[in-house]
Amino acid sequence: xxxxxxxxxxxxxxxxxxxxxxxxxxxxxxxxxxxxxxxxxxxxxxxxxxxxxxxxxxxxxxxxxxxxxxxxxxxxxxxxxxxxxxxxxxxxxxxxxxxxxxxxxxxxxxxxxxxxxxxxxxxxxxxxxxxxxxxxxxxxxxxxxxxxxxxxxxxxxxxxxxxxxxxxxxxxxxxxxxxxxxxxxxxxxxxxxxxxxxxxxxxxxxxxxxxxxxxxxxxxxxxxxxxxxxxxxxxxxxxxxxxxxxxxxxxxxxxxxxxxxxxxxxxxxxxxxxxxxxxxxxxxxxxxxxxxxxxxxxxxxxxxxxxxxxxxxxxxxxxxxxxxxxxxxxxxxxxxxxxxxxxxxxxxxxxxxxxxxxxxxxxxxxxxxxxxxxxxxxxxxxxxxxxxxxxxxxxxxxxxxxxxxxxxxxxxxxxxxxxxxxxxxxxxxxxxxxxxxxxxxxxxxxxxxxxxxxxxxxxxxxxxxxxxxxxxxxxxxxxxxxxxxxxxxxxxxxxxxxxxx
Numbered sequence: 001x002x003x004x005x006x007x008x009x010x011x012x013x014x015x016x017x018x019x020x021x022x023x024x025x026x027x028x029x030x031x032x033x034x035x036x037x038x039x040x041x042x043x044x045x046x047x048x049x050x051x052x053x054x055x056x057x058x059x060x061x062x063x064x065x066x067x068x069x070x071x072x073x074x075x076x077x078x079x080x081x082x083x084x085x086x087x088x089x090x091x092x093x094x095x096x097x098x099x100x101x102x103x104x105x106x107x108x109x110x111x112x113x114x115x116x117x118x119x120x121x122x123x124x125x126x127x128x129x130x131x132x133x134x135x136x137x138x139x140x141x142x143x144x145x146x147x148x149x150x151x152x153x154x155x156x157x158x159x160x161x162x163x164x165x166x167x168x169x170x171x172x173x174x175x176x177x178x179x180x181x182x183x184x185x186x187x188x189x190x191x192x193x194x195x196x197x198x199x200x201x202x203x204x205x206x207x208x209x210x211x212x213x214x215x216x217x218x219x220x221x222x223x224x225x226x227x228x229x230x231x232x233x234x235x236x237x238x239x240x241x242x243x244x245x246x247x248x249x250x251x252x253x254x255x256x257x258x259x260x261x262x263x264x265x266x267x268x269x270x271x272x273x274x275x276x277x278x279x280x281x282x283x284x285x286x287x288x289x290x291x292x293x294x295x296x297x298x299x300x301x302x303x304x305x306x307x308x309x310x311x312x313x314x315x316x317x318x319x320x321x322x323x324x325x326x327x328x329x330x331x332x333x334x335x336x337x338x339x340x341x342x343x344x345x346x347x348x349x350x351x352x353x354x355x356x357x358x359x360x361x362x363x364x365x366x367x368x369x370x371x372x373x374x375x376x377x378x379x380x381x382x383x384x385x386x387x388x389x390x391x392x393x394x395x396x397x398x399x400x401x402x403x404x405x406x407x408x409x410x411x412x413x414x415x416x417x418x419x420x421x422x423x424x425x426x427x428x429x430x431x432x433x434x435x436x437x438x439x440x441x442x443x444x445x446x447x448x449x450x451x452x453x454x455x456x457x458x459x460x461x462x463x464x465x466x467x468x469x470x471x472x473x474x475x476x477x478x479x480x481x482x483x484x485x486x487x488x489x490x491x492x493x494x495x496x497x498x499x500x501x
Contacts, residue, residue: 011414018107019417020349022342026094026260033261038271041258041334045251046279047196048331049131049305049324050124054247055284056291056303061236062222062229065288071237072284075244076277082474083252083276084269085400090256091268093413097254097339098346102416104402104481108428111347113395113437117253118343120388121336122361124250126370128332129173133166134306135321135328140165142317158371169325170366176333177358194323199286201320202305205312206293219292239467246389246470248276252396254339337361387448390466393473394440398433401478406485432484440477444469 008024010016033041058068089100097117101110140161141148148161156163207213223233255272262268287305294302302308309317309324341357352360373383403409415421419428447466449455465472 011417014417015419016350017348022345022354023096023099023349025413031261031263034263035267035271038262038268039275042275043279045331045335046283048328050127051283052287052305055287058240059288059291060301060303064219064221065217067221068288069281069284071240072244073277073281075241076280079245079248079252080272080276082396082400083255083272086252087255087259087268089403090259091262091265093411094260096257096260096342098342099416100256102423103411104398104430105433106425106428106430107419107423109430114343114346116391118340120250121340122364123368125332125336125361126365126368127373128328128336129170129365130166130370132169132325132328135325136165136169137162138306139318139321173329173333174362177337177362198320198323202290203286206290210293210296242389242468242470249389249392249470253392257338257342383451390444390448390469390473391441393470394437394477397440397474397478398436398481401482405482406489433481436477436481439480440473443472
């Protein structure tokens with residue numbers, strides 16, 4: 001969001017339905033984020049319950065401790081590459097994600113992938129809101145001795161107290177959306193280290209409760225000879241990698257929303273390289289260790305940290321859940337409001353502000369009923385994450401190919417806010433980008449329908465393709481877009497870049 005005291009005048013000839021201050025390029029004065037700030041942003045987003053669930057969900061699928069941690073690290077190292085590439089445009093030109101989309105999809109056509117990414121963020125907003133509401137639910141029942149545990153409401157499949165807790169946490173977030181993102185900056189700065197301390201506290205609890213780590217780490221995976229899933233490692237590992245990539249595929253696309261504030265390319269590269277893969281691997285280590293400790297302590301694997309905290313009881317559990325609520329609040333507002341708010345703003349900049357876009361995000365987050373997306377570790381990883389990554393992978397492939405290989409990192413910035421200019425294509429739409437997007441999505445459709453239980457009897461090859469949905473989609477769309485566009489874009493004069501190359 002633009003700082004209120006540093007408004008930017010629209011370029012001469014800019015259309016009011018393509019420009020407002022929230023979508024305008026950042027100025028040099030607004031480029032204040034160094035690599036430490038960008039690393040801190042990532043640490044704040046990484047340390048959250050959904051990220052914790054990734055590694056422990058892999059344990060539930062049969063992996064041992066090092067297989068799960070390695071899968072998380074490799075997936076996040078891989079996704080860092082497109083993150084840095086797409087972030088380059090934000091750091092160089094100061095433009096947000098919806099405006100960058102106009103270069104490849106057209107000034108009007110950019111609305112489609114912007115909304116696709118926004119709807120995904122609405123889902124993540126709902127998931128994080130459910131996590132925060134669940135923490136409230138655990139606290140209320142912990143203090144009352146389970147008084148508010150009730151019968152599930154038909155269709156919703158949650159009880160009344162769960163629904164009220166969810167809506168209460170949702171209302172708190174709406175309050176901050178109405179106050180603006182600046183109002184929660186101090187909360188986010190405070191919450192990230194606090195949640196990190198809680199994670200290490202859980203690690204210490206696991207060590208003490210299980211009498212060390214030796215017994216936990218000695219547990220073999222389910223894929224070894226004689227194991228419950230003998231010989232099925234690759235069937236879990238490959239979609240697991242895709243799920244890790246899919247987890248951050250939202251931020252992969254809209255990372256320009258943050259890198260547009262970076263002081264230089266060096267700052268955005270170093271900041272992201274230090275802030276994403278290693279913290280995710282550390283959180284995976286803590287997640288795996290605690291999950292294995294629950295077998296010793298409670299006699300079963302518990303992959304949900306909220307359930308672990310609820311079973312601990314006492315003041316420690318209450319304090320941990322309260323801090324978790326604060327951390328989830330700040331993480332959600334930073335990671336899952338900015339992108340969809342800008343995306344919805346891009347639909348009609350003269351009518352929808354950043355704030356209004358945030359309210360639309362909050363409303364859709366409820367409508368998606370996120371608790372149904374989290375009903376099991378399997379559906380969480382292999383239906384939701386892989387399913388939406390099959391949509392976002394092709395968009396990433398098109399963005400990277402267009403910016404680096406078609407336009408050689410050169411954009412005419414003013415034309416991104418005008419009609420009948422460099423990015424008009426056909427009526428404001430680039431049909432070649434739409435074709436590449438459709439072709440990138442198509443190979444994953446049958447596999448997704450099979451995984452979601454909508455379609456049965458799908459041949460094995462389509463399921464294997466779907467297991468690598470993000471990669472397949474990105475490669476197919478990238479190649480097809482390049483072949484269709486390589487001779488279609490005339491060499492353009494560099495725009496008014498305000499960052500380094």
